[in-house]
Amino acid sequence: MTAPHFDPDTVIRLVGDAVTAPSMHNAQPWKFVFHAGSGALALYGDPERAMPRTDPDHRSLHLGCAAALFNLRVSAAWTGLPVRVQLLPDDAEPWRLATVTIDEAAGTDHELASLHEAVRRRHTSRFPFSEEPVPTALLDGLWTAARLEGCRLTVPDTWHIDTVLGLVRDAEHREQIDPLARAETTAWTSRTQSGTGTRREGVPTAAFGPKASGGHASVRDFGWANPIPDRGWAVFEKRPQLALLSTEGDTRADWLRAGQAMERVLLQATADGLATSMTSHPLEWPELRWTLRDPLAAMGQVQMVFRLGYGPAGPDTPRRPVSEVLDIRE
Incomplete structure (x- = not known):
């Protein structure tokens, strides 16, 4: 029996949700590589979008990429795909931050799926909030x-x-x-x-x-x-x-x-x-x-x-198209 794999159309949808994540200065320091043969989707940090002075150890770069990874997990759960995430899978590839594969044994996370509606509504708000306390x-x-x-x-x-x-x-x-x-x-x-x-x-x-x-x-x-x-x-x-x-x-x-x-x-x-x-x-x-x-x-x-x-949600900020951040390979 063949193990379930991602297909390219599904990967495009997942990455489309992933890239709405926040990142330092909205630099969007991520790259995704989908290996169609193995069905594995890899997340890479993009050193060309690093900030050597204010983020010299790439801590913030990792945070932004991980936020995109979480959005991808939410999108997969909403689609009904159980996934397994391996962080830092290969010491020989330090910029390879995670690998995501379908794993039926993991089961669908319904709590994650419930967050999908918020993925594209989340925006950073640099506007005043009211004095009303958060319950x-x-x-x-x-x-x-x-x-x-x-x-x-x-x-x-x-x-x-x-x-x-x-x-x-x-x-x-x-x-x-x-x-x-x-x-x-x-x-x-x-x-x-x-x-x-x-x-x-x-x-x-x-x-x-x-x-x-x-x-x-x-x-x-x-x-x-x-x-x-x-x-x-x-x-x-x-x-x-x-x-x-x-x-x-x-x-x-x-x-x-x-x-x-x-x-x-x-x-x-x-x-x-x-x-x-x-x-x-x-x-x-x-x-x-x-x-x-x-x-x-x-x-x-x-x-x-x-x-x-409580206050304005903040405006949309630009995002690079999926075609620019996703590489599909055989």
Whole structure:
């Protein structure tokens, strides 16, 4: 009896969902290779889309690729395909981050399938949220989402939130005075068009959101790198509702687990009617990242900072077409 394999049309649909995942500066640092003969679908990191100054060890690149992997898992479950994922399958191919195959023994994950409706609705929102608190029941659901992927989600206390916000401001200042970091941000937020007339990566100006009036916001402000005339101002929430995603270790495998947990949390939040954004820039400076952690937490390696609440969902951001990121081989 022949083992079930992916077919090319199914792979195209799965990758189409996968590439809606978030990534640092929307660089979309992933490549997929489908081996039709073996039926295996491989996920690769794309070093040409790495950021040597602000992500020198490729931690954020791994997170983005893993988020795409999670979307692929959700899409497969929604299609009714049980899959098995092997992380870092070959030491001789360090950029091969995962291999996905159909495995009937795995069974269909109906909880994953239920998140599919949120895959294309999830957007990063750099707009103000209301002061309405996120209910404890929803936060508990997000904690469970992270836990299902082997990670921990922590809602910081007031003192910890103040620490995080201080680190956000410090990171912004460091980036602005560092010419290499500034150049990377500028490159991924410029309005330079591609040869087809429309840029298919990076953060578009429509996604910058307004400038913060009356103080700092907890979202990353890309407008300093590429100022926009008449961008507008807004008052952001006084006490943002933050959550920290952490792992016990800080290896490449931990980053891949964290990226999948990150996307699971974001999709669950979207399904629950929450708006979300992520604050990663304090994590890009080693001297700041370690101070984000809760010293009493067992899982003390912070991998992402979420901002949660009720507000605009945020606009669509461009995506490269599947034909550009998927290679189908015999």
